[in-house]
Amino acid sequence: MNLKQLSEMLGLSQTTVSRALNGYPEVNEATRERVLRAVQETGYRPNKAAQRLATGKAGSIGLVMPTAPGHYSDVHFGEFLTGLGEEAVRHDFHFVIMPADPDDEVGALRRLAISGNVDALFVAYMRGHDPRLPLLKSLSMPFLVHGRSFGTEPDYPYLDIDNEGAFYDATRLLLQLGHRHFCLLNGPGHLDFAIRRNKGVVSALAERGLELPESCVSHMSMTDEHGQLAMERFLQLPEPPTAILCSSTVLALGAIRAVTQAGLKLGEDISLIAHDDVLPHLKPENFSVPLTTTRSSLRAAGVRIAERLIGTVKQDGPFPEQELWKTELIVRASTGAAPR
Amino acid sequence: MNLKQLSEMLGLSQTTVSRALNGYPEVNEATRERVLRAVQETGYRPNKAAQRLATGKAGSIGLVMPTAPGHYSDVHFGEFLTGLGEEAVRHDFHFVIMPADPDDEVGALRRLAISGNVDALFVAYMRGHDPRLPLLKSLSMPFLVHGRSFGTEPDYPYLDIDNEGAFYDATRLLLQLGHRHFCLLNGPGHLDFAIRRNKGVVSALAERGLELPESCVSHMSMTDEHGQLAMERFLQLPEPPTAILCSSTVLALGAIRAVTQAGLKLGEDISLIAHDDVLPHLKPENFSVPLTTTRSSLRAAGVRIAERLIGTVKQDGPFPEQELWKTELIVRASTGAAPR
């Protein structure tokens, strides 16, 4: 069933039917209702490709999903996507996901943009000096980035959390508890959030005249396995840490395993604060020793980003160009006074 | 830059340029190279919407993502998607993801199909008597389901793992170890895999004249929190279990927490076998007591499904209509002889 058939069936022109469907005023209410009823009965749905071709819009936002045989799927990605979807469904928007080799993200993004398949772009996993930013700016298509790109002028629309502040606050709390030996279990070093969290820790330590030696920082993709490995290494250090900052509850999972296996008690021998993205399957309050965390909901960020992006496409704006969300520091049992 | 501009630039007709690009034989090799070079230089990319309108195909597979404010994002979903993507990227296919209220999955699927946005459909999270199946069959669009639908004639293309066999084997192993009191920590009861795993356990027990009382089965969405709750309940039973079958390593995470907190030793006081989807962030060999599992890679299933689906669209087939993958039973330390 297409427009032509529908309009012939109704004895109307395609113009009138189209207008009736799209809420234009210059059509008789009786006619409009007749059309609407026919649509109900026939189950007619406009062909999106044709609609897009004619209008240039089709209610979709595009994103690139890095993927390759050895590439870890990221728990955080799914959670974020759910947030995006939660909002998108309210506006009858959909996503076009272009899988891409991690080495070719820029190319994939360009292809996606000029494929004419999407109205707006979303990018995440920002890196320092991210090469996608210049491309996005040159594209004349709405976009929004989740996170920021360290080292790039922040003159692009983004939504980020205050990673530096979160880890600054967390470190400060641990310092107040008397800790002096810190380790940072961070995400991949080229990612923006990792850079900023690092910075937060370093500057809090610097206020007390302390440093964060390179041997006390680990940069790895955020799986529990990596958490365990890194933690085991930390515990081998000549001066083992009593305080751990951790970029994800997933990493913490592994790290705590290493702590326990070393016969140490979390919250007593060693304190740990992790960043909590509020993953529904991994709640910090459910850890055997409940985790002190910096918290910010990844899903909520997804919802908000979809809201802004869709609003921009529909020109519902104006939206703030840039948003920086504060995190909450929630104290539970995994932090305690430094052992002496 | 569009076809018209490109062809004018080259002094050729649109026909010839189009044919040169799409590998048709009736074009001079020299001309083809000239076209290809121009494409390189200008960065021309055909408009997908137009392509789709003209051909009816556009290299995309569609799926519905259930999502709502209270709805759990599923770790398994992300992992599976990564698998799909891994294969799709090789064929320059992309996904169209339509988020939908969980109550309206059938409607969303229909809308997605007749939107003309996709060449093929994929569905998962199959339920018993799944209402999407009749729709799919009536749609005359290629589709593939992950899993099966209990109670429906299996006359549709699917890829599934042998859930019943897996849990039958697992139960049998535990029986051989002397266990007599079983509990099953299963996924949501309306889902097909949960039904079949239940069946596997029941039939293995029946061979020994044992039953699985309703109080010994839990049906919950697969989060570690639910795992803990259910396990706590099991441990309160007048006759507490010594053997646990568990539908996911995520559930196992919580269950083991409950076991430990109850002062019981995994692999001694209580044995547990979990199904392992090979989630990269949750490896059974890394649990404090390594987990005995039935294993089948979710990502591999994603790759295979994309392969079949894309092959069908491109008519590369023939592919087997139905595939049933065996799982592996891998024995680690979480299973041991029944305590007496």
Add this chain to the structure above:
DNA sequence: GTTCGTTGTCAAAGCGCTTTGGAGTTTCGA
């Protein structure tokens, strides 16, 4: 009675691509 807005409708152009049905050139065997 003519003129002028309104209102409701339509025919046709156009979005960027593929594909059908030729048509002009060469090539080659008879």
Add this chain to the structure above:
DNA sequence: TCGAAACTCCAAAGCGCTTTGACAACGAAC
């Protein structure tokens, strides 16, 4: 030398929709 068979290439139609510009029909205003 000629006609048939390749080779190359092209003009135009068509995919299903939106949107522009025009046109009747109808009162209201002059």
